[in-house]
Amino acid sequence: xxxxxxxxxxxxMLEPALLGNKITRVGTTAPSYFFLTSPSTLKKNLLGEExxxxxxxGKYLLLNMRSGHRLFLHLGMTGQLYVEGSSNHKHRQDKHxxxxxxxxxxxxxxxxxxxxxxxxxxxxxxxKSDPRIDKLGPDALHTEYSQLCQHLWDASxxxxxxxxxxxxxxxxxxxxxNIYADEALFFxxxxxxxxxxxxxxxxxxxxxxxxxxxxxxxxxxxxxTIRDYVSPDGNDGANQHEHRVxxxxxLNCTKCETVIKRIVTGGRSTxxxxxxxx
DNA sequence: CTGTCCCTGATT
DNA sequence: AATCAGGGACAG
Numbered sequence: 001x002x003x004x005x006x007x008x009x010x011x012x013m014l015e016p017a018l019l020g021n022k023i024t025r026v027g028t029t030a031p032s033y034f035f036l037t038s039p040s041t042l043k044k045n046l047l048g049e050e051x052x053x054x055x056x057x058g059k060y061l062l063l064n065m066r067s068g069h070r071l072f073l074h075l076g077m078t079g080q081l082y083v084e085g086s087s088n089h090k091h092r093q094d095k096h097x098x099x100x101x102x103x104x105x106x107x108x109x110x111x112x113x114x115x116x117x118x119x120x121x122x123x124x125x126x127x128k129s130d131p132r133i134d135k136l137g138p139d140a141l142h143t144e145y146s147q148l149c150q151h152l153w154d155a156s157x158x159x160x161x162x163x164x165x166x167x168x169x170x171x172x173x174x175x176x177x178n179i180y181a182d183e184a185l186f187f188x189x190x191x192x193x194x195x196x197x198x199x200x201x202x203x204x205x206x207x208x209x210x211x212x213x214x215x216x217x218x219x220x221x222x223x224x225t226i227r228d229y230v231s232p233d234g235n236d237g238a239n240q241h242e243h244r245v246x247x248x249x250x251l252n253c254t255k256c257e258t259v260i261k262r263i264v265t266g267g268r269s270t271x272x273x274x275x276x277x278x
Numbered sequence: 279c280t281g282t283c284c285c286t287g288a289t290t
Numbered sequence: 291a292a293t294c295a296g297g298g299a300c301a302g
Binding site for chain 1: 279280284286288
């Protein structure tokens with residue numbers, strides 16, 4: 001489900017519910033693929049902890065505790081983090097809620113729901129990291145434009161793979177997923193299947209700009225809700241209404257009227273305009 | 279570097 | 291019944 005914009009929004013909206021609040025009770029489901037740290041260990045460690053900061057790196061979230069320990073979170077495809085008792089009715093409390101943090105009276109609980117269980121939760125004792133984070137390339141928005149341009153250019157010289165596959169590689173660039181890769185390539189006017197080696201330096205700069213613009217714009221509009229994403233207050237995003245190619249197979253390009261095509265690249269569904277992108 | 283798999287549900 | 295889904299690890 002979530003790419004960088006959705007994770008960033010989740011982070012910002014969770015802050016008021018988490019920061020400075022002591023965890024008084026922890027709810028979990030049974031051990032599964034979802035728990036990198038077992039539910040019982042998680043409970044033991046989280047009890048009495050207090051989040052002092054939330055960090056986002058790519059699509060990952062880290063809750064920094066006052067103790068110096070950290071909670072590592074990833075939303076996978078269908079993960080949802082949300083605050084209990086939001087005004088709307090979209091949040092569900094069902095068998096798919098795998099982790100719940102409770103706080104002292106009057107303070108709403110925070111739920112982590114994930115239908116497909118591709119999401120992850122792990123307890124990181126002070127000083128310990130996770131290889132998934134260590135391997136990440138620079139974050140698509142935490143990195144300044146010209147520095148990111150240079151990095152992507154250098155990285156693109158080292159191999160010859162479809163540019164879309166390159167964008168999706170989190171060890172190259174952290175945060176872009178299937179939607180925003182397609183959208184960024186549209187705005188930069190590059191075909192998703194084009195080899196990295198055939199993308200000029202100028203085009204790589206345009207792509208860097210397009211990627212950062214698309215991500216920032218999505219955050220501004222509340223992220224993309226295709227099916228599962230809801231923000232911590234339960235609202236859908238609105239950025240899906242601005243998509244130019246993603247999910248628009250068979251519809252006309254908004255620039256040139258050509259019919260948008262859908263192909264498969266690296267096992268992922270890929271959308272582009274055959275006229276605007278070459 | 280591509281394919282396969284993890285898991286569940288909605289849609290065709 | 292088959293296909294598809296905002297992700298990513300791992301095998302070959």
